[in-house]
Amino acid sequence: MRQITGILSFDTPGPGLHPITPRLSEWVAARCAETGLLTLLCQHTSASLTVQENADPDVRLDLDDAFAGLAPQGGPERYRHHLEGPDDMAAHIRTVLSGVHLSIPVAGGRLVLGAWQGVYLWEHRTGPHRRRIALHLLAE
Amino acid sequence: MRQITGILSFDTPGPGLHPITPRLSEWVAARCAETGLLTLLCQHTSASLTVQENADPDVRLDLDDAFAGLAPQGGPERYRHHLEGPDDMAAHIRTVLSGVHLSIPVAGGRLVLGAWQGVYLWEHRTGPHRRRIALHLLAE
Amino acid sequence: MRQITGILSFDTPGPGLHPITPRLSEWVAARCAETGLLTLLCQHTSASLTVQENADPDVRLDLDDAFAGLAPQGGPERYRHHLEGPDDMAAHIRTVLSGVHLSIPVAGGRLVLGAWQGVYLWEHRTGPHRRRIALHLLAE
Numbered sequence: 457m458r459q460i461t462g463i464l465s466f467d468t469p470g471p472g473l474h475p476i477t478p479r480l481s482e483w484v485a486a487r488c489a490e491t492g493l494l495t496l497l498c499q500h501t502s503a504s505l506t507v508q509e510n511a512d513p514d515v516r517l518d519l520d521d522a523f524a525g526l527a528p529q530g531g532p533e534r535y536r537h538h539l540e541g542p543d544d545m546a547a548h549i550r551t552v553l554s555g556v557h558l559s560i561p562v563a564g565g566r567l568v569l570g571a572w573q574g575v576y577l578w579e580h581r582t583g584p585h586r587r588r589i590a591l592h593l594l595a596e
Numbered sequence: 597m598r599q600i601t602g603i604l605s606f607d608t609p610g611p612g613l614h615p616i617t618p619r620l621s622e623w624v625a626a627r628c629a630e631t632g633l634l635t636l637l638c639q640h641t642s643a644s645l646t647v648q649e650n651a652d653p654d655v656r657l658d659l660d661d662a663f664a665g666l667a668p669q670g671g672p673e674r675y676r677h678h679l680e681g682p683d684d685m686a687a688h689i690r691t692v693l694s695g696v697h698l699s700i701p702v703a704g705g706r707l708v709l710g711a712w713q714g715v716y717l718w719e720h721r722t723g724p725h726r727r728r729i730a731l732h733l734l735a736e
Numbered sequence: 737m738r739q740i741t742g743i744l745s746f747d748t749p750g751p752g753l754h755p756i757t758p759r760l761s762e763w764v765a766a767r768c769a770e771t772g773l774l775t776l777l778c779q780h781t782s783a784s785l786t787v788q789e790n791a792d793p794d795v796r797l798d799l800d801d802a803f804a805g806l807a808p809q810g811g812p813e814r815y816r817h818h819l820e821g822p823d824d825m826a827a828h829i830r831t832v833l834s835g836v837h838l839s840i841p842v843a844g845g846r847l848v849l850g851a852w853q854g855v856y857l858w859e860h861r862t863g864p865h866r867r868r869i870a871l872h873l874l875a876e
Contacts, residue, residue, distance in 0.1 A: 499850030570639025710779030
């Protein structure tokens with residue numbers, strides 16, 4: 457049994473849920489893990505990680521809209537922390553609600569996601585950003 | 597130290613938080629884990645996992661109501677993704693808000709939950725469903 | 737490779753996000769973990785764990801306000817579970833929304849948090865409480 461750590465960088469084109477399952481699967485496969493546990497930590501406070509439906513892309517658009525309703529953008533009338541723009545504090549709240557870490561078992565050399573599940577990096581800021589995800593793999 | 601993976605299936609009778617601590621504890625005990633880490637991944641996008649109060653069942657009813665308010669059911673007037681019924685997109689949002697994975701330390705042969713904590717599989721669809729939870733146990 | 741489990745107790749002075757990164761880092765350093773995975777479980781149902789911005793403290797105040805809006809306090813007119821005070825059921829909802837567990841990779845002897853990330857114990861009750869966090873460290 458061994459541990460492997462690493463960092464993957466992703467350039468998000470802007471807001472929304474961006475699929476990262478292929479790059480994660482590739483990273484795990486390259487490390488020849490037959491059985492294991494993959495842990496991900498998004499190293500940011502305005503982008504998050506979530507597992508959601510990989511079929512109808514409308515689900516991702518509706519999720520983004522729902523989160524815009526739960527954590528509205530706003531300036532000084534709404535938030536103390538507003539100097540980084542009206543989307544910033546909203547992005548912090550959205551990140552807390554969706555979470556920055558995930559743990560996914562590995563069995564038979566594959567991430568054991570459900571048939572309709574994909575892993576997404578969720579950009580909550582309005583502009584493109586470079587986002588880093590720290591990885592830990594327990595493997596044998 | 598060793599790793600054990602597996603799948604547990606649960607038939608949810610309908611919406612709400614269904615206790616799964618007893619089956620998890622039994623699964624861990626059967627694997628003779630004295631010290632370890634149990635990781636759970638619900639392999640669905642409209643059912644989630646959460647740790648909540650195991651005493652007053654009203655807490656679970658209030659949680660379900662609160663989530664109905666945060667993510668209302670709706671048809672095409674509210675969601676792009678509405679063909680699977682008015683409860684489906686709401687269930688996706690609720691699943692993101694509550695999460696699909698948990699990691700629980702094991703010490704002295706037991707899950708180290710707090711005295712008032714139980715683990716729940718939360719069905720967010722209105723009908724009964726068979727739900728699968730992938731398990732990973734690091735144990736010695 | 738070895739596993740270490742433990743408990744850390746924190747006295748929260750009242751509501752809000754209380755920084756715990758220093759005590760976690762110290763706990764990991766004292767166990768001489770060069771590479772590993774730290775898992776935390778808050779053993780309560782009305783206090784949570786989150787990773788958020790460690791720079792501007794206004795972010796934490798805004799987060800607390802946002803959560804007060806998402807899960808309002810209330811008595812019997814709002815919640816079935818109200819006997820422990822108007823803040824209790826709201827605290828349960830807030831705890832579900834923000835989560836009770838975290839997993840953080842360790843590399844080079846340090847928690848691999850992002851530059852702007854801190855770990856917070858979030859007290860959701862209005863009074864001070866003693867809170868226990870169960871720890872699991874996989875280390876070598």
